[in-house]
Amino acid sequence: ILNVEQSPQSLHVQEGDSTNFTCSFPSSNFYALHWYRWETAKSPEALFVMTLNGDEKKKGRISATLNTKEGYSYLYIKGSQPEDSATYLCAILDMGRRALTFGSGTRLQVQP
């Protein structure tokens, strides 16, 4: 089983704070990394799919970076808003299996 670790498990920030989370994964056999945003009582929705070492992606106030050599990715949220409150999941696709393996997520709560 692929070991995908996310930290922290949960985070409480104030509106306007910037924050970041980490996803760690085995660097061997890496194929792609996915970030998903998961709101309570909804389905996970894709934020980014990243494949290349050094990739940086941005969507509004959210951005992500990827380091495949050392096996980590960071997700950044600039100027957090209450609507950013959700669980953020990362998932890895390895070369061997064609299935995504998910980390347990980082739960973010943004206080107004």
Add this chain to the structure above:
Amino acid sequence: NAGVTQTPKFQVLKTGQSMTLQCAQDMNHEYMSWYRQDPGMGLRLIHYSVGAGITDQGEVPNGYNVSRSTTEDFPLRLLSAAPSQTSVYFCASRLTGSGSYEQYFGPGTRLTVT
């Protein structure tokens, strides 16, 4: 496009009963999968399929069967329900190929086994 649909949304079963969770997608995605979500454990892969007629086991396949007779449908069968199978089940699909395709999730089925 309806995307990924799942039925039912909620189900209560008694221990030992069997049932099928339905999943369908209309995006012509080759890859489909089933996950279960339990508190503190994220999403765990039950079974997946890379195309019609091809299925494979994920991390937690015991107690579940799948089949993929068409590209569109990927039902999950619980053979003899147990309380440990109480969970929220998500079906997902995506294109295969380069690996850079995002995955789309269904709305989930909340299953309680008493």
